[in-house]
Amino acid sequence: MKTETYTLNLGPQHPSTHGVFRIILELDGETVVKATPVPGYLHRGIEKLAEARTYTQVIPYTDRMDYMAAMLMNWGYVAAVEKLMGIEVPERVEYIRVIVGELSRIASHQIAIGAMGGDIGALTAFTYTFRDREYVIDLLEMVSGSRMTFSYFRIGGVAADLPDEFFPATRKLLNEIPAMCDEYDDLVTGNEIFQARTKQVGIITPEMGINYSLSGPTLRGSGVNYDLRKARPYSIYDRFDFEVPLGTNGDCFDRFRIRIDEIRQSKRIIEQALDQIPEGPIMAKVPKVIKPPAGDAYAEIESSKGVYGAYVVSDGSPKPYRVHFRRPSFINLGYLGELCEGWKLADVIAILASIDIVLGEVDC
Amino acid sequence: MGENIFVGIATWLRDVMSSAGVPDLWNDTILMLVKLVTVLVFVMLNFMVLNYMERRIAGFIQSRRGPNRVGPHGLLQPLADIGKMLGKELYIPKSVDKIVFLLMPTLIFVPPFLIFAVLPLGKNMAAIDMNIGVFYMFAIASLSTIILWGAGWSSNNKYSLIGSMRAVAQMVSYELPLILSLLGVIMITGTLNMSSIVEAQNNIWFVFTQPIAFLIYFIAGIAETNRTPFCLVEGESEIIAGPYTEYSGMTYAMFPLAEFVSMIIISAMSTIVFLGGWLAPFGWTFIPSWLWFFLKMYVMIFIFMWVRWTYPRIRVDQLMGFNWKVLVPLALANIFITGVGMYVFRAIGWWS
Amino acid sequence: MADCNITSELVEAVKARFSGIEIQENNDVTVPAGDLIPFMTEIKENPDYAMDYLTNLTAADYEDRLEMVYNLASITHGYTLTVKVKLEDKENPQVPSLCPVWGGANWQERETYDLMGIVFTGYPGHPTRILLDDNYKGYPLRKDYQWEGGREA
Amino acid sequence: MFGQGLLKGLQVTWGRMLSKKQTVEYPDEHIEMFPRFHGRFELDVDKCIACGLCANACPNKVIQIEKEKVDKKQYLTRYMMRIEYCLFCGLCVESCNKDALKFSNVIDMNQYRRSWVRLTLVDRPAPEPTETPEEETSAKAAKDEAAAGSTPGKEG
Structure with a gap:
């Protein structure tokens, strides 16, 4: 029997593309023959905007990339400028950055878990993770004053010291995190329907993952142990004892499961950081007008989505000459077209959710 | 007193009319109309x-x-919803097949209402006590498949088309285990009349004698009503709203309404066939039969909702795959076991 | 931040094989455009370097040249390397595409083409715009790009 | 055993159905905001010296300042924030040396119209100068331009 394929425009406005993202699907019945992802609907030109602003003024714009883990976005950019200027960041700042960064990672992973549950159909998982995320965001609000776009990092330090009530509140939350993770496990991970939907679906082999520059849980789900916090410990991550959760099959389920495990590991890191945090200044000696010497620097951190890097070129003026962000979501998406081929329409949603993109970051 | 309240009202109405000199034919017709309007009101209230x-x-x-805002404890929220839906623009996209597009939301209501005519909602409380009630119900229920399909097809939208194709595949397939699961009960009772099926459960509910059938019925029932985990027809995160994607305002509201009504029907059927219908457990007959019926029905509906969320x-x-590889063979096996059981029990004289 | 750049000895060893490359004091390597593919293949395939991971690919617009920047990393060994390619021809900048070597270069090259206007030869098909509209004129990240409008206008 | 996860899920949702609800019924209940919360801006006019640092610190040119020179002192006549462009990053508050510009805990900043969103913190005429400097008008014009941040050039 001769059949024809047809084209389905998944997006730009679709409940499961997590923003404005479009996938042109060529479908044979419900099976995907060809998938062409089309990003760019949220392109705001942050890299160009940065060229018209001073180094400090770029920080609020980095928030707007991965707004689910804005602290980490701040960190990557600030690290690049500090590398360019050769600033040694005070001890306490490093600890504060680790604490808020890991809290941000927890908040981001909670979204990823909930959104994936919601995309598979379990809307309750979505509300549960959002409910728990509010507690994490409360802590970050206590520190920075904002709930989503924190703008908390400064070049050479952070905007303000941790308030006193932050420590007991964080410890209280950390004690609740294992119960939260168990609840997600019970509700979603252990669910047979969820497993049937995600196991052996959208398999990324380690070779393809490395070839396509995937990073973060998307790559680690395939069993590649590449976490910058362990591979090339930046900041003070070499002082903490934690594990890198790895998947075995590289399917959607592994990518999902890893995120829950990473929340547990982040909890361990924060606990250690809270125990070790020293007193001290929260700002390095930085000139009032930030004028890095001419040159370029590339710094990268492990964000919740993967390797987030910032490439900053300075010409000696107070404004950056060129800023480029290596956004993990964008590069992880590059493999999506190939990954979706041969799967069902419903699997495309599961695969997209398991990669965990934030469109603000994809389009920058 | 409460037991026969509706029968009492009907008798009273008939008496009033005959004493007023209304001919018998008219009398019956009016009574039938009153019953149907009652069903309509009942369905809307339940919705x-x-x-x-x-x-x-x-x-x-x-x-x-x-x-929790509209009225005490938000009880008036459905009214507000209906008001909102009525107030919305009835938008008809240019490319749709207009006649079918507008016909389907009106037709989607017909099968559920027709079914309500035969459901015994209490002792002597079926609008029409049909002797082929179960058969009639399934015959009518199958109709909603084509209505969903028509809605999706006429929308001229690929999401709708995928949704409606899923609807056809799913509803046609799941009808089979749904009917097969009831077959065991029908074999035991030997009747298709719903009231008789209920009466047959006087000693023991069929949920205890036919547990597998109940499970199959429950699963297939969820699938028939297109609710999670089988809500592929709407599949919000995949195909937006399936066949309903292009509908707006009241035309859209008809579909969820029909979905709720079919959920009532599925729950009512499971109550009738497996949970003893209006029969009171533990001999607690001080609660009227129709209240028992609703209690059981709403427990079923609650479980449906609990599962959904x-x-x-x-x-x-x-x-x-689940349907054809698991449910249908299981249902067939159930029928086989029931048949063998009946034969054996008859042979040893435990059951006549 | 711990210094994870590739060691000088390894870089020197590469230099012996590719005469055209320059090495800056922070071990950044500048490669002529013609040598790019052999160089990248060599450091990717050779187990001594095993630069199997293309982290970042971007470009910068300087007054006299466009400069491609490749940030490589080795998952096996853990170190990084920055490779640069200078493109003197600003009117018609061309650089060999890395798509045959790394699949991950695909979208990043499209982005660079889109915003910086660098054409990647050997790219499967002509690179198309990825973030901007297909009919967009100009390359916004170039320094000479002019745009009128915005909220002040 | 197959089905265990399904039952576990039902157990979780059953437990949640009976447990305490998380909703804060907003207009009736208010959450206490943290002291650092980035709410509506407040300007302590007496402290403000109209230096324009906040306008310069803003990444998005939100703040517009108009000032007049009265008796050799800068006098703030108008302080307007185009909140619709504000990122709430807090760089302006941080840049204020005199502690005049602050965040409050007010979260209700929603308006019915976009044009009403603009936040005018100060709008007052300059007081009559006690002496009469001749070149006031020209000085004012120059200052105006300087105060409005850099000259409105092309956006990013």
């Missing part, structure tokens, strides 16, 4: 209760409060 219940339960499960959605190939 409002269900709408409120669904949102409230969803809220409670999700650590929210659910609707807990589970994720299944995939389309898994859905069909």
Whole structure:
């Protein structure tokens, strides 16, 4: 029997593309023959905007990339400028950055878990993770004053010291995190329907993952142990004892499961950081007008989505000459077209959710 | 007193009319119309209760409060919803097949209403006590498949088309285990009349003698009503709203309404066939029969909702595989075991 | 931040094989455009370097040249390397595409083409715009790009 | 055993159905905001010296300042924030040396119309100068331009 394929425009406005993202699907019945992802609907030109602003003024714009883990976005950019200027960041700042960064990672992973549950159909998982995320965001609000776009990092330090009530509140939350993770496990991970939907679906082999520059849980789900916090410990991550959760099959389920495990590991890191945090200044000696010497620097951190890097070129003026962000979501998406081929329409949603993109970051 | 309240009202109405000198034919016709209007009102009331219940339960499960602003405890929320839906623009996209597009939301209502005519909602409380009630119900229920398909096809939208194709595949397939699961009960009772099936459960409910059939019926019932984990037809995160994507305002509202009504029917059927219908357990007959019926029905509906807000959605190939590889063989095996059991029990004289 | 750049000895060893490359004091390597593919293949395939991971690919617009920047990393060994390619021809900048070597270069090259206007030869098909509209004129990240409008206008 | 996860899920949702609800019924209840919360801006006019640092610190040119020179002192006549462009990053508050510009805990900043969103913190005429400097008008014009941040050039 001769059949024809047809084209389905998944997006730009679709409940499961997590923003404005479009996938042109060529479908044979419900099976995907060809998938062409089309990003760019949220392109705001942050890299160009940065060229018209001073180094400090770029920080609020980095928030707007991965707004689910804005602290980490701040960190990557600030690290690049500090590398360019050769600033040694005070001890306490490093600890504060680790604490808020890991809290941000927890908040981001909670979204990823909930959104994936919601995309598979379990809307309750979505509300549960959002409910728990509010507690994490409360802590970050206590520190920075904002709930989503924190703008908390400064070049050479952070905007303000941790308030006193932050420590007991964080410890209280950390004690609740294992119960939260168990609840997600019970509700979603252990669910047979969820497993049937995600196991052996959208398999990324380690070779393809490395070839396509995937990073973060998307790559680690395939069993590649590449976490910058362990591979090339930046900041003070070499002082903490934690594990890198790895998947075995590289399917959607592994990518999902890893995120829950990473929340547990982040909890361990924060606990250690809270125990070790020293007193001290929260700002390095930085000139009032930030004028890095001419040159370029590339710094990268492990964000919740993967390797987030910032490439900053300075010409000696107070404004950056060129800023480029290596956004993990964008590069992880590059493999999506190939990954979706041969799967069902419903699997495309599961695969997209398991990669965990934030469109603000994809389009920058 | 409460036991026969509706029968009493009907008798009273008949008496009033005959004493007023209305001919018998007219009398019967008017009474039938009154019954049908009662069914209509009953369905609408139930829809409002269900709408409120669904949102409230969803809220409670999700650590929210659910609707609680309109009226005391948000009880008037369904009215507000209906008002909102009525107030919305009835938008008809240019490319749709206009006649079919507008016909389907009106037709979607017909099968559920027709079914209500034969459901015994209490002792002597079926509008029409048909002797082929179960058969009639399934015959009518199958009609809604083509209506969903028509809605999707006429929308001229690929999401709608996928949704409606899924609807056809799913509803046609799941009808089979649904009917097969009832077959065991029908074999035991030897009747298709719903009231007789209920009466046959006087000693023991069929949920205890036919547990597998009940399970199959429950699963297939969820699939028939297109609810999670089998809500592929709407599949919100995949195909927006399936066949309903292009509908707006009241034309859209008809579909959820029909969905709720079919949920009532599925729950009512499971009550009638497996949970002893209006029969009171433990001999607690001080509660009227129709109240028992609603109690059981709403417990079933609650379980439907509970399941809906807990589970994720299944995939389309898994859905069909589950049906043809698990449910249908299981249902057939159940029929076989029932038959053998009947023969054996008859042979040893435990059952006549 | 710990210094994870590739060691000088390894870089020197590469230099012996590719005469055209320059090495800056922070071990950044500048490669002529013609040598790019052999160089990248060599450091990717050779187990001594095993630069199997293309982290970042971007470009910068300087007054006299466009400069491609490749940030490589080795998952096996853990170190990084920055490779640069200078493109003197600003009117018609061309650089060999890395798509045959790394699949991950695909979208990043499209982005660079889109915003910086660098054409990647050997790219499967002509690179198309990825973030901007297909009919967009100009390359916004170039320094000479002019745009009128915005909220002040 | 197959089905265990399904039952576990039902157990979780059952537990949640009966447990305490998380909703804050907003207009009736208010959450206490943290002291650092980035709410509506407040300007302590007496402290403000109209230096324009906040306008310069803003990444998005939100703040517009108009000032007049009265008796050799800068006098703030108008302080307007185009909140619709504000990122709430807090760089302006941080840049204020005199502690005049602050965040409050007010979260209700929603308006019915976009044009009403603009936040005018100060709008007052300059007091009559006690002496009469001749070149006031020209000085004012120059200052105006300087105060409005850099000259409105092309956006990013």
